[in-house]
Amino acid sequence: MEVPSLQGLGFEHGVLTQERAKEVAEKRKSIKIGVPKEASDEERRVAISPAGVATLVSNGHEVVVGEGAGEAAHFSDTEYAEVGGTIARSSSELYSNSDLIVKVGPPTDEEVVLMHEKQVLISALHLGDTSPTFLKKLMDLGVTGIGFEFIRDSEGTLPIVRMMHEIMGTMAVQTAARYLESAEGGKGVMLGGISGVPPSNVVILGAGVVGEWAARTALGFGAHVIVLDNDLGKLRTIEHYLGRGITTAMATEQYISQALLTADVVVGAMMAAGQKAPIMVTEDMVASMRDGSVVVDTVIDQGGCVETSQPTTHSKPTFRRHGVIHYAVPNMPSNAARTATYALTNVLVPYVIKIGDAGSVNEALWTDVGLRNGTYTYRKHLTKKSLATMFGMSHRDIELLIASGI
Numbered sequence: 001m002e003v004p005s006l007q008g009l010g011f012e013h014g015v016l017t018q019e020r021a022k023e024v025a026e027k028r029k030s031i032k033i034g035v036p037k038e039a040s041d042e043e044r045r046v047a048i049s050p051a052g053v054a055t056l057v058s059n060g061h062e063v064v065v066g067e068g069a070g071e072a073a074h075f076s077d078t079e080y081a082e083v084g085g086t087i088a089r090s091s092s093e094l095y096s097n098s099d100l101i102v103k104v105g106p107p108t109d110e111e112v113v114l115m116h117e118k119q120v121l122i123s124a125l126h127l128g129d130t131s132p133t134f135l136k137k138l139m140d141l142g143v144t145g146i147g148f149e150f151i152r153d154s155e156g157t158l159p160i161v162r163m164m165h166e167i168m169g170t171m172a173v174q175t176a177a178r179y180l181e182s183a184e185g186g187k188g189v190m191l192g193g194i195s196g197v198p199p200s201n202v203v204i205l206g207a208g209v210v211g212e213w214a215a216r217t218a219l220g221f222g223a224h225v226i227v228l229d230n231d232l233g234k235l236r237t238i239e240h241y242l243g244r245g246i247t248t249a250m251a252t253e254q255y256i257s258q259a260l261l262t263a264d265v266v267v268g269a270m271m272a273a274g275q276k277a278p279i280m281v282t283e284d285m286v287a288s289m290r291d292g293s294v295v296v297d298t299v300i301d302q303g304g305c306v307e308t309s310q311p312t313t314h315s316k317p318t319f320r321r322h323g324v325i326h327y328a329v330p331n332m333p334s335n336a337a338r339t340a341t342y343a344l345t346n347v348l349v350p351y352v353i354k355i356g357d358a359g360s361v362n363e364a365l366w367t368d369v370g371l372r373n374g375t376y377t378y379r380k381h382l383t384k385k386s387l388a389t390m391f392g393m394s395h396r397d398i399e400l401l402i403a404s405g406i
Helices: 011-015 018-027 050-058 077-082 091-096 109-114 132-141 159-179 209-221 232-245 253-261 283-287 332-358 361-367 369-374 385-391 398-404
Strands: 032-035 062-066 086-088 100-102 120-123 144-147 201-205 224-229 246-250 265-268 294-297 318-321 324-327 375-378
Touching: 032 091, 050 062, 050 077, 050 332, 062 077, 062 091, 077 086, 086 091, 091 109, 100 332, 109 132, 120 332, 132 375, 132 385, 144 369, 159 209, 159 265, 159 294, 159 324, 159 332, 201 209, 201 253, 209 224, 209 232, 209 265, 224 232, 224 253, 232 246, 246 253, 253 283, 332 361, 332 369, 361 369, 361 398, 369 375, 375 398
Parallel strands: 032 062, 032 100, 062 086, 100 120, 120 144, 201 224, 201 265, 224 246, 265 294, 294 324
Antiparallel strands: 144 375, 318 324
């Protein structure tokens, strides 16, 4: 049975002291929140589920949902309306009636035109697709832009990035299992084998979150799993959590070459923070693999860690090179749209409620370091140093801007 997890959404309100409850009530402000239908055909997620809208409405906020926003994730307009959401029949209606826009992908040029002065935007930023022109448009409008891939929680982790990486790791193995089937042109083997028939060999490059969840899923299928990484500490950690059922090794050229000779599946999950992914698998290594094997490159949005990888789409997800099936869709979580929407809701709704409880986005940014870390434009200034460096633009420290009231 599907349970729409909303962990933390009732949050601290039930355990507030009387003094704190009074303080929150005095500051609390009703926010008009817009949840648009995503413009890209490749994006099937919606930023907030109906259960999340119900929580926001119960906290005194108004939520406007774009017509058909949840269809691709199998959430109907009726479900949103039944919990108190208002269905907007056009994008202009939604944007003009919202103080805060919550969406999955960054707004398109057509959507930016619809934004108004001092609006708040919470969405992914997608560094690879970001341009100085886009940033300047938001700054000219005085839009507070918060990139949810930069939001940190109280433990210092990036909760949305982690959840999407968990989905990517799981889906990488599920996808590989499908393309190994004969009907898909694969080798016609099962990941886990059966009695008397050995399991498939799954080679995972990278022992981070994506690699860990790929390994968990492959083990669940019953596959033989090898995880390679350049970081010995990460290999120790993944072995500690998953046990000796997996084989770990340093990601040297020799080990990778040997592992790929018998690999049925290769999952590329080797990332480099803020940089292009390192090439770990050369074209010669791919050529040495057996026909019908599968490569799933989960870091293709960072350039990919397999030399023969090139970006594909949900509508045309694979291609063959040297007889090996390659799957390299940059936005894998979109293919598990409903699960991913619940994950986004679990993280985003509490932050929206925090903004309302604080009385303004300014106060929320001042009191919540995670939101501050996610902010890249504020009061007509660029506040993310990494973006300023990337595009040769000037930036201002957000804490100084908030403190000065500029």
